[in-house]
Amino acid sequence: MTERKTNGIGRRGFLKLGAAGVAGAATIGGKAKPAAAAVAGGTMMAAPLPAAKGPRVVVVGGGWSGLTMAKYLKKAKPDFDVVLLEPSSVFFSCPLSNLWLHGVVETDMLIHSYVDAARNNGYIWLQAALVDLDREKRRAYTSLGTIDYDYIVLSPGIDYMYESFGVEDPAEQYMVAQNWPAAFKPASEHLTLKGKLEDFEEGVFLLTVPPGNYRCLPGPYERACMIASYFQKEDIPGKVVLIDPNEKPTIKAEGFLAAFEELYKDVLEYMPSTKIEGIDVGKKKVVTDFEEIEFADAAIYPRVRAARLIENLGLADPKSPQKEAAIDPLRYHVIGDEHTYVAGDARPMPFSKSGNTANSEAKIVARMIAAHAEGKEVPWQSPETICYSAVSADPLESIMVDAKYKHDGTGQGWGFTDVVMINDRSKDLGKANIEWGKGLWRDMFEA
Ligand SMILES: Cc1cc2nc3c(=O)[nH]c(=O)nc-3n(C[C@H](O)[C@H](O)[C@H](O)COP(=O)(O)OP(=O)(O)OC[C@H]3O[C@@H](n4cnc5c(N)ncnc54)[C@H](O)[C@@H]3O)c2cc1C
Structure with a gap:
């Protein structure tokens, strides 16, 4: 077989991404129920986080929806204490990846640092996965411990x-x-x-x-x-x-x-x-x-389908063939629970499951949550x-x-x-x- 050049992905890029992939796969692949035992036994410790300085908002998933959500929640309401949960160590962009397959763009263009995103925008990135939720107590069970929250936004993507x-x-x-x-x-x-x-x-x-x-x-x-x-x-x-x-x-x-x-x-x-x-x-x-x-x-x-996490948390609409979340389609919160939101590709609305849609939508949902915290409402707006x-x-x-x-x-x-x-x-x-x-x-x- 003739050896062909690697079209823009250097050995350095492979090594960096290899590590990221392993971290993501190991955590996401598992079923979301292991925490149930810990929940029942009450053995799980609090996650290693600083004390909340304001209403705590947990954002689950550091993809196009979650990253935008975390940044724009802070912008809409600077006193929110925002924690982004994402188990992967590095962000890899699906958009433009087809061009990268061909060699039109380099690997370095597609990968980005969660540390930078959090540091530049004043929120906390916790490299952990959500495994269970107690929505009555507003407590999230993560792979690194529990987090008590005022609002939680689920943007876990697809399976x-x-x-x-x-x-x-x-x-x-x-x-x-x-x-x-x-x-x-x-x-x-x-x-x-x-x-x-x-x-x-x-x-x-x-x-x-x-x-x-x-x-x-x-x-x-x-x-x-x-x-x-x-x-x-x-x-x-x-x-x-x-x-x-x-x-x-x-x-x-x-x-x-x-x-x-x-x-x-x-x-x-x-x-x-x-x-x-x-x-x-x-x-x-x-x-x-x-x-x-x-x-x-x-x-x-x-x-x-919506990421399995949605079904494991009991939030999938039983009528949805793609097991998407049962939310108010105009307000994004779980039916009957105005403290739990779902956005991005896991949403049930028939929007294009795209990065631009998730990004523009997250800005709207962030404003909705900020308004809710102040006892107000903002009118529905279309994502783009x-x-x-x-x-x-x-x-x-x-x-x-x-x-x-x-x-x-x-x-x-x-x-x-x-x-x-x-x-x-x-x-x-x-x-x-x-x-x-x-x-x-x-x-x-x-x-
Ligand atoms: C090849 C390809 C090309 C594309 N091109 C375009 C394009 O040109 N333009 C465009 O707009 N869109 C494009 N898209 C679509 C775009 O990538 C998706 O629509 C977008 O990523 C959806 O964002 P999301 O945040 O909902 O999901 P994702 O970006 O997939 O993010 C979900 C995140 O949740 C995390 N997660 C999952 N479970 C848990 C858990 N239990 N706890 C914590 N975190 C968890 C995952 O690790 C992941 O990081 C493309 C997609 C592909 C695959």
Whole structure:
């Protein structure tokens, strides 16, 4: 096998991220119930934190939602004592990671320090996971001890549902997750996928689009473009096969279809209206409603659900097929509990599960909580989904959408409003794509 260069990820980057991935996986993978024994026995000590200097707000999850929430809670109400719980040691950005797979951006651009975020914005980062909650006592049970709070905001992101592809046996689910990780949750999965591309020799590289409302609607199509472009650049005799249950790309369809046809005709096969009904782990093939497709390697992206933490805490809506939280859709708090909030990709509203949505939404929720603490209310406001997708790497060209949401007055029926969609790929949008990422990282990590 010929040795290919590592496209922007140096050995230093691998080592740094390797450590982060292990910390995150070890803590998040476990069931959320171990604390129950400690809770019942009353053995858990208080977490190692300074005494609260004001109303304590615990934010769970240091992703796009939680990082923005922690910063903007402090901005909205400086006397809040904000604690961000996040078990990973380093932040890894999913946005722009498809460009990084190709080598368009470097690893250092995607990783950021939780220490900096907390220090620059006057809150505390506790490197711990939430494992249980006593909402009556307003006590959080974390992997480092208990925290008494006035408000808690849960932004734990997503988990995968391999059952959606007919893979029911946990042992098989584990095999699929480990061998062909989706790479739609940050860090370790992305590193594995990058390594796979660097080692890929020939044959079909399989990608899938999940059913339902999944994280980053354009993500699988953007990734297909970046991997196809990578195969062209590195002269790899491989083909990307993208299986999609939808009739056409779920967003920016015209721009993606034009790129598939005009740039990647020989290296990318798009299979719309195709449902995966099973995965033969041993034979490396997927069974669709039409045929069986063998693959040399893959990143298999199943249906998503709210992070298991939400269900483990008893907060999932039993009617939600994606096990999202049962909250007031206009006020974000758990039904009947105005001290527990859920935001980001774990929310039940059918917004785009995107970083920009989570970031703009967190600013709104932070203002709602600050107002509640003062006995006031702020009117509902729409989050904003601004989303660039790279379709060509060299030169970097992107397409984009900018949209807000409207509701039917009850928060049950939702639609898009103020939509601007640009499907003509351009270098200007390519530049704007990178600037968008830098702007949001600055917003989350700098003062
Ligand atoms: C490849 C890819 C490309 C993308 N591109 C874009 C893009 O161009 N633009 C865009 O806007 N969005 C994009 N997205 C989507 C974006 O990354 C997500 O929508 C966003 O990360 C959601 O934020 P979140 O805070 O809800 O979840 P996350 O960012 O996943 O954060 C959740 C955090 O919670 C932590 N956590 C989980 N359980 C616990 C616990 N028990 N205790 C404490 N912490 C816990 C996790 O460790 C994690 O850090 C992309 C996603 C992917 C995968």
